[in-house]
Amino acid sequence: MTSVQAFFGAAVCASKDLPRLLGLEQWKALPTACRQISCVSSCLVSDEQQKAAPGSLALSAKTKEMIEREKKVLVRTYARAPVFLARGEGCKLYDVDGREYLDLAAGIAVNSLGYGDPDWLKAVVEQANTLTHVSNVYYSEAQVELAECLVECSFADRVFFTNSGTEANEAAIKFARKYQRHSHDNEAQVATEFISFSNSFHGRTMGALALTSKESYRLPFEPLMPGVKFIEYGNIESAKKTIVSGKTAAVFVEPIQGEGGIYSATNEFLRALRAACDDAGALLIFDEVQCGLGRTGHLWAYETFNVLPDMMTLAKPLAGGLPIGAVLTTEKVASAITFGIHGSTFAGSPLVCHSALTVLKKIKDPSFLSDVAKKGLYLKELLSKKLGANPHVKEVRGLGLIVGIELDVAASPVIDACRDSGLLVLTAGKGNVIRLVPPLIISEKELKQAADIIENCLPALDNATAF
DSSP: OOOTHHHHHSOOOHHHHHHHHHTHHHHHHSOHHHHSOOSSSOTTSOHHHHTSOTTOOOOOHHHHHHHHHHHHHSOSOOOOOSOOEEEEEBTEEEETTOOEEEESSHHHHTOTTOBOOHHHHHHHHHHHTTOOOOOTTSOOHHHHHHHHHHHHTSSOSEEEEESSHHHHHHHHHHHHHHHHHHHOSSGGGOOOEEEEETTOOOOSSHHHHHTOOOHHHHGGGOSOOSOEEEEOTTOHHHHHHHOOTTTEEEEEEOSEETTTTSEEOOHHHHHHHHHHHHHHTOEEEEEOTTTTTTTTSSSSTHHHHTOOOSEEEEOTTTTBTBOOEEEEEOHHHHTTOOTTSSOOSSTTOHHHHHHHHHHHHHHTOHHHHHHHHHHHHHHHHHHHHHHTTSTTEEEEEEETTEEEEEESBOSHHHHHHHHHTTEEOEEETTTTEEEEOOOTTOOHHHHHHHHHHHHHHGGGGGGSOBO
16 A cells, blocks of 8 residues: 555545555456465465475565665664565565565554445545644544543543653653643642553653653663652552552553453452552543554443543554554643643644544444454454464463463564564563564454464474573
8 A cells, every 4th residue: 555655745636536545556467366365374475485394485676675774764773573574565565576475464553444345435534635734723523533432431530642652651641740740739749650550651752651660661761750650560569558648640551461461450459540540639640542443342441341541542543554653641630731831743643533533433433343342352262272282282261352371481482483474473471471462453364364363373382492
């Protein structure tokens, strides 16, 4: 699919340009047999290549050239897989050589509607032809409509838009501090500390990074924002002791931890956090950047636990691949926020918000959500059946279509083997968890294909580093 930058380079017309934007001209040019996708292996890769040992697939000249070009101009922050992707269709991605991949990474839980969703694409084209960006100095209908929809389908009374999940968490940090000052006349009584948890991940900017537990992310940038305490995820007694009136401004928690290893909170734990925050005058903030927006089979992960936060941060799938984040908040918190306290140049642009509204309306449909829940159960049962007897597999866990396979060894060998076999998956935790966050539109047939590939690739773990 053509990149989003194409929308800004020239005027586009939905009726005339949809085939071009979807990449259908190149698609139609392929042999008919290649367009009839019935299995994960690519029609443009030989049987010998498909059966090659993990890590043995030779890189094409195009991919080698891209790797060398990237080395010369980009800051080296990403340890990229040697894959040069060119386009996507549904739940499949294709590299520059036509090799097909079943995508269970979804841009790290971003592309919930897959690639080339026609309703999303129509929304982008319509808005690109009308108005892409205006400053937040002025009103924007698309922004207001998206906020209205978010408020209508959640606990929240107000919305603040950002450009990413880490920006949303930064805004929530500021709002929590401002709320505490708004609530106390005596500066000495203002709570300024934050509580986060083991295995947490809240982003890479300085405030969000301070709330992230992984030391390898934190150490190169210390000193970080002071006043953050980490306690064990799920430990109710520790939470009760640590959340203190006059000290704790807010508690940040992921109802289901993604980067940390696909660990789910319990009802009892989240209810205890809610009660402790209420007693201490602290705010409870749910980070649903990865686990929200339908990923669990509920629109919001908090609905699984029937516990309401004071604020909730969102991002990844909301705009279907365009950059957006959001803080949803109660009126209690929003009443402390005044003009000029926070802002963003690009956040909440008409292009992004109009696209996000289309995504939100599709995902919040009850039949869509029930289908996600059904597929999630199917996937976990299938993986447990296929992988459960393997000595390296410790647990299959998750909720809906956020699933983790915990191993007793490093997961990287099986990740590489899956990629060579036409399946894209991620790691999580300490590198010993296979993370599956596919597009929410994925079919049971595709889930079975993925499970078959993972099963066939498990022998790659036999020489992996033990944990």
